[in-house]
Amino acid sequence: MVSENTPNWKYLLSDIDFDEHENKAVLDVLNAKWLSMGPKTKEFEKDFSSYAEVPFALATANCTTALHMALISLGIGKGDEVIVPSLTFVATSNAVLYTGAKPVFADIVSLNYPLIDPNDIEKKITQQTKAIIVMHYAGYPCDMDQITALAKKHNLFIIEDAAHAVGSYYGERMCGTIGDIGCFSFFANKNLPVGEGGMLVTRDKGIHQRATLLRSHGMTSLTWDRARGHAHSYDVVDLGYNYRPTEICAAIGLAQLKKLPENNLKRNDIFAEYIKSLSSNDHIMLPFSGTAAGDRYARHLFPIILKENINRESFIMKMREYNIQTSIHYPPVHKFSFYQSILQEYQAQDLNNTEAYGRRVITLPMHHMLTKDDVREICQCVELSLDANS
Numbered sequence: 001m002v003s004e005n006t007p008n009w010k011y012l013l014s015d016i017d018f019d020e021h022e023n024k025a026v027l028d029v030l031n032a033k034w035l036s037m038g039p040k041t042k043e044f045e046k047d048f049s050s051y052a053e054v055p056f057a058l059a060t061a062n063c064t065t066a067l068h069m070a071l072i073s074l075g076i077g078k079g080d081e082v083i084v085p086s087l088t089f090v091a092t093s094n095a096v097l098y099t100g101a102k103p104v105f106a107d108i109v110s111l112n113y114p115l116i117d118p119n120d121i122e123k124k125i126t127q128q129t130k131a132i133i134v135m136h137y138a139g140y141p142c143d144m145d146q147i148t149a150l151a152k153k154h155n156l157f158i159i160e161d162a163a164h165a166v167g168s169y170y171g172e173r174m175c176g177t178i179g180d181i182g183c184f185s186f187f188a189n190k191n192l193p194v195g196e197g198g199m200l201v202t203r204d205k206g207i208h209q210r211a212t213l214l215r216s217h218g219m220t221s222l223t224w225d226r227a228r229g230h231a232h233s234y235d236v237v238d239l240g241y242n243y244r245p246t247e248i249c250a251a252i253g254l255a256q257l258k259k260l261p262e263n264n265l266k267r268n269d270i271f272a273e274y275i276k277s278l279s280s281n282d283h284i285m286l287p288f289s290g291t292a293a294g295d296r297y298a299r300h301l302f303p304i305i306l307k308e309n310i311n312r313e314s315f316i317m318k319m320r321e322y323n324i325q326t327s328i329h330y331p332p333v334h335k336f337s338f339y340q341s342i343l344q345e346y347q348a349q350d351l352n353n354t355e356a357y358g359r360r361v362i363t364l365p366m367h368h369m370l371t372k373d374d375v376r377e378i379c380q381c382v383e384l385s386l387d388a389n390s
Ligand SMILES: Cc1ncc(COP(=O)(O)O)c(C=O)c1O
Pocket: 062, 063, 064, 065, 088, 089, 091, 092, 135, 161, 163, 164, 184, 185, 186, 187, 196, 197, 198
């Protein structure tokens, strides 16, 4: 339910289709009266690991906690450096800071290909570098061949922040399953929304075991095991956290996972319609416009880049008059006051493409419930808002 002060959006940036499946799934959990991590969570992990074709999947409270556990499981901490994009949600680099390690920011390739630049990654590698976190922005895979080669050459771990990329493929493999660990988000605005939720995936049994302990205070048995009579006590063998998901979120996740492949395909059609309607407009650039509509991408966001002479604030306000929600994904992380305050190096950082992108990007509504007519109407409003601005 939206509050009374929320604008009366005709087109939301993201939207959710819950029906009798999610309703029943939640009611089943309520009727079973087991609310914290338990059988639904196990089932969600099992279904997600088969969907992603990866042996181990661990459901978490959200993607931020998955990223934090990923770093700890790889032994990353104080004195280490982790290379991350600055064009990302702040959770990516915050997770590095939680461990005491230092996030080192790398630039994106270009405004048209706004994904972490392997050449800049290489320039940022030092003796202290332990890992690279890639982020598959908007659901488009980073250049994993080059990044994997770099990681091999310099003996670095790769963590994939796949918050945008559930169902995106790089060749034959789903994003999140290529590096050492992949982390997914099921936040309310994601392609697989459950409210708050995440998943850590890996092919490494040891990492899975360590993350399983970290998720629940390093305890050797869970409340669920004890309720089933499988254990009556526990030891604590690691410094862990409460990063557990709830059964309600797992049940919603199971229902949404069944709909995901079809929903992602619909996003492809919406993407194609946007490209068709906007590609001849001289006032904007369309990142990823060269990707084929049939490619297997999650297409989580639809970003456009305004030409330098367009005033972004006025454009946003004009779109708001048409009741169309837009957003900015993302203000560069290294520019945030907090980041500027913790390290002088971030003040002098030279990330030209990321900064230009952050100044000029707008994201338009993108979700599987939009029709082609909706997209055409949004695009007409984009044209009108640009005309009013130039
Ligand atoms: C790229 C990226 N990484 C990490 C996160 C954190 O996810 P969560 O909100 O599930 O912790 C998000 C969420 O918006 C995100 O977009």
